Amino acid sequence: MLYIYNKNTNPYFNLAAEEYVLKEFKDECFMLWRNEPSIIVGKNQNTLAEINLDYVREHKIPVVRRLSGGGAVFHDLGNLNFTFIVNADEGGFTDFKRFAQPIIDVLRKLGVEAEFSGRNDITIDGKKISGNAQYYYKNRILHHGTLLFSSNITDLSAALKVRPVKFEDKGVKSVSKRVANISEYLKEPITIEEFINLIMEHIKEQTGGGEMYEFTEEDLKKINKLVEEKYGTWEWNFGSSPDYKMKHEKKFPGGTVEVNLNVEKGIIKDVKIYGDFFGKYDISEVEDLLKGVKHSEEEVRKALSKINLQDYMANITIDNLIEVMF
Template sequence: MKFIENNSIDPHYNLAFEEYIFKNLDEDIVLLWRNGPSIIVGKNQNTVEEINMDYVKENNINVVRRVTGGGAVYHDLGNLNFSFITKTESNLIDFKTYNVPIIKALEKLGVNCELSGRNDIVIDGKKFSGIAQSVNKGRVLNHGTLLFDSKLDTLSKALNVKRDKIESKGVKSVSSRVTNIKPYVKDDIDVLQFKQVLLKNIFEYFDQPLEIYELSEDDKNNIQKMVDERYGTWEWNYGKSPKFNYSGYNRFAGGCVEARLQVENGIIENCKIYGDFFGKGDIHELEQKINGLRYNESEVIDALSDVTVEDYLGRISKDEFMKCLFN
């Protein structure tokens, strides 16, 4: 087993980095890495169903889709991610085998933790690690989060979603109580020191010397290509979401408005607008201006920049109408 150092904090790059190693190297690899503030959604999830869109935009939180299943997780610089990428002879998902080294390393730091349910690690019943796996051509990727000193308030707000407005077949995240590791560690260390202690203990567990693997320039160029063509695109992070229906309703001084959308591959396929508003224009015209757009607030605003919404909705403004589409 070998270790690859990756000091990037860009989640688009880091997820491409991890997938590239998973699918292109033959070595057994350990990664310990961090992302700047970001939400990482599972490959089968509906992105807009998992995030608090307004909060994410206001706080410049990245949203990136990964190649493994499971639920959405929050990353920041107080969180440490681990990845074990190894050969396997089985196509079965096995969380326990690959996470015992993490538990044993934490025990050496004085942290009494355990695997819980299918894919969590907990302290006193509170989750600090969510784990996901993928198997591909005789290789297994087992990765997870370690909330060491993360901003748990930001985590709860960024993932606080009003799912009653959205109906889809995407895999839903499960809400759970969370905690940081740092209050339970016997020594006063920061997340980077924690990384070094964890790395040492992982290799001791496997009874192997710590060996570094260096990527070639071609490797790095191929990773960047994956960022440019996939991980950095709206189509991957939002457009890959399962088909969903959205219903948004608000009452304003000028009347009530209900917007119902059918969205497929991130594209608004059908928009219907209902309400008791008084507008002189044919509401079907406004619906048609929205059909075919990406389900993206900025794109819809741009598309309606030359449209006087009040012609269709009476005393209901464009800003008010947008609240029916995205809040």
């Protein structure tokens, strides 16, 4: 088995690194890594329905889609991520406890009574400290999980607190649970670096040894190419969301605006704008302008900049309309 302590904290790079090791390596692997503040959404989720977009914009938080299913999670440097990549037949898929148990054993060595709970969580005193997810590829299983060690719980809840926007979609919804940090339960305080070393040494013992591995220049080149072509793109992180309908209404000085969107593969297929605002020209011209545009703030803003919105919605700004559309 290869053991990797990936010290890169860029979430786009780290998600790409997982896929690279899964698909390009033949060896089994255990990897530890952390992300700077970011939101990681499950493969089958509607990204916009899972995040607090205002908070994400304000704090410039990266949003990245992962390969595995499950719900959205907030990462920061107080959260440690672990990844097992093993060679196994399909029958081993969804055996979450097998991969969570070594982590539980480390916590118990530290005097922390952790346990496997439900389908894919590790809990302490009924509070979630780890969520786990899996992905299967050509007889290889990728199992990864979070470990809230000293994470900012306030930021976590704020980033994932969705605004009251009405989405109709088939995306997998995240389930809110009470969470806690491992550091709160330690009898003797340790740093996250010490925690990382304890886990790595324990896994080495349990798996019979192997070698520490550092990404080569060639590895880094290929991982960064994957970031450029996939993990760093709007198409993967937002456009890959399941098709959805969205309805949102807001009142401005120029009147009430209600927007109904039908989005397929990240592209606005249909849009209806209602409200008690006034305009010289018919609002259907704005609707037609928005059809076929990516449901991204940048692209919508670019499309709206081609017209004088005041002619269609007096005293309603482009910022106002975008606020209702996201």
